[in-house]
Amino acid sequence: MLKVVKVRIYPDLSQKLALAKAFGSCRWVWNHFLNLMNKTYQETGKGLSGYDVKKLLPHLKKQEETAWLKETYSQCLQQVCLNLGVAFNNFFERRAKYPNFKSKHGKQSLQYPSNVSIKGDCLNVPKIGLIYSKIHRPIEGKIKTVTITKNCCNQYWASILYENGKEKPQTSTDGKAIGIDLGLTHFAITSDGSKFDNPKILKKHEVNLKRKQQQLSRKQKGSNNRNKARLKVAKVHKKITNCREDFLHKLSRRIVNENQVIAVENLNVKGMMQNHCLAKAIQQVGWGQFCTMLKYKAEWEGKVYIEVDRFFPSSKTCHVCLNKIGSLPMDLRYWGCVKCGTKHDRDINAAINIRDEGLRILKTGLTSSGNKFQRQPLTSGTGDKACRQTASRSKGGRKKSTTTLVSGQEAYTVPSGLGSSLF
Numbered sequence: 001m002l003k004v005v006k007v008r009i010y011p012d013l014s015q016k017l018a019l020a021k022a023f024g025s026c027r028w029v030w031n032h033f034l035n036l037m038n039k040t041y042q043e044t045g046k047g048l049s050g051y052d053v054k055k056l057l058p059h060l061k062k063q064e065e066t067a068w069l070k071e072t073y074s075q076c077l078q079q080v081c082l083n084l085g086v087a088f089n090n091f092f093e094r095r096a097k098y099p100n101f102k103s104k105h106g107k108q109s110l111q112y113p114s115n116v117s118i119k120g121d122c123l124n125v126p127k128i129g130l131i132y133s134k135i136h137r138p139i140e141g142k143i144k145t146v147t148i149t150k151n152c153c154n155q156y157w158a159s160i161l162y163e164n165g166k167e168k169p170q171t172s173t174d175g176k177a178i179g180i181d182l183g184l185t186h187f188a189i190t191s192d193g194s195k196f197d198n199p200k201i202l203k204k205h206e207v208n209l210k211r212k213q214q215q216l217s218r219k220q221k222g223s224n225n226r227n228k229a230r231l232k233v234a235k236v237h238k239k240i241t242n243c244r245e246d247f248l249h250k251l252s253r254r255i256v257n258e259n260q261v262i263a264v265e266n267l268n269v270k271g272m273m274q275n276h277c278l279a280k281a282i283q284q285v286g287w288g289q290f291c292t293m294l295k296y297k298a299e300w301e302g303k304v305y306i307e308v309d310r311f312f313p314s315s316k317t318c319h320v321c322l323n324k325i326g327s328l329p330m331d332l333r334y335w336g337c338v339k340c341g342t343k344h345d346r347d348i349n350a351a352i353n354i355r356d357e358g359l360r361i362l363k364t365g366l367t368s369s370g371n372k373f374q375r376q377p378l379t380s381g382t383g384d385k386a387c388r389q390t391a392s393r394s395k396g397g398r399k400k401s402t403t404t405l406v407s408g409q410e411a412y413t414v415p416s417g418l419g420s421s422l423f
């Protein structure tokens with residue numbers, strides 16, 4: 001089973017310099033070949049594949065003006081070419097937007113497809129050397145891809161993908177089932193009656209963030225002080241992300257530990273974001289990320305994660321007699337069923353319906369719209385973040401990331417959502 005661990009690394013000054021050069025070279029190669037691909041297509045109507053451009057690398061290294069490419073580990077540059085090919089494939093198969101040029105500002109990344117090893121407290125990276133790192137959990141198995149990133153707060157991280165040599169556990173549906181209704185006032189409401197408050201993390205940091213953003217806006221463009229202020233804003237954003245992920249990890253871990261079958265509503269986050277009154281609240285709540293966490297955590301332990309169709313009327317159906325009512329205003333939290341007289345808490349009733357519908361789908365193998373239900377593979381990165389920088393997409397989009405097999409070796413694009421979520 002493939003696993004990812006994201007560890008913080010602490011390069012020294014000379015290593016930071018070497019990494020900066022490597023980030024720059026990879027970015028240059030990406031931008032150069034993306035431009036070349038665009039041009040070739042415009043001129044000849046034919047596209048170039050990742051393999052085609054990879055073959056041009058040795059030629060570039062021989063040329064005088066691009067000889068500095070030799071300073072970067074060759075496999076990283078080759079990986080950039082292959083990743084570019086994957087980005088185009090994702091675009092053509094409508095999973096992602098058209099590949100973008102990479103910017104010198106903001107997050108930087110670099111991928112080592114092999115030859116990175118762990119020595120004691122350090123990560124042994126080709127051409128860079130031993131980088132001190134905080135390896136907070138044992139990494140046992142064969143290390144495959146290592147992605148080194150530098151974020152906007154100038155922190156360095158390494159996402160280590162490794163094969164732990166264990167088989168994926170058999171999935172079984174024997175055990176407790178739970179339905180989860182996701183909301184804004186309560187983050188999650190479960191079918192056994194628990195309500196988990198929405199932590200509203202953004203609200204806690206809003207004043208601080210606003211003050212620092214104002215300070216930033218007053219600084220002169222291109223100045224050193226502006227850079228310092230920018231770093232302060234980035235740190236607040238990082239803090240918010242950390243708090244949210246901490247909450248989501250703890251809750252999803254608890255739900256997965258306590259249950260065998262987990263049913264969640266398949267939310268149309270993108271559509272809901274169009275309601276501008278709720279957009280900010282929906283964006284910060286992290287439903288998509290939560291579902292991704294539930295999904296992979298369930299899969300690791302042989303448990304079942306199932307999504308119920310979003311058009312399934314979970315709120316409007318009485319879970320006792322299955323009587324469907326015509327309309328239910330948003331602000332009505334409690335209602336009584338006219339047929340059987342049961343008093344319902346709106347959200348708990350919905351969660352119970354989601355659980356029952358999930359179990360029905362598992363039993364019959366049919367979704368509510370009559371389509372055949374297919375269990376999705378674990379590799380589908382349905383996080384908030386795009387699987388790669390270029391394949392950017394709107395928040396909460398639920399699309400699959402891609403893995404392609406490259407000449408006997410897996411060119412695995414570590415979904416950054418998955419990587420950080422394992423941290």
Ligand SMILES: [Zn+2]
Pocket residue numbers: 318319320321322323337338339340341342
């Ligand atoms: Zn009823």
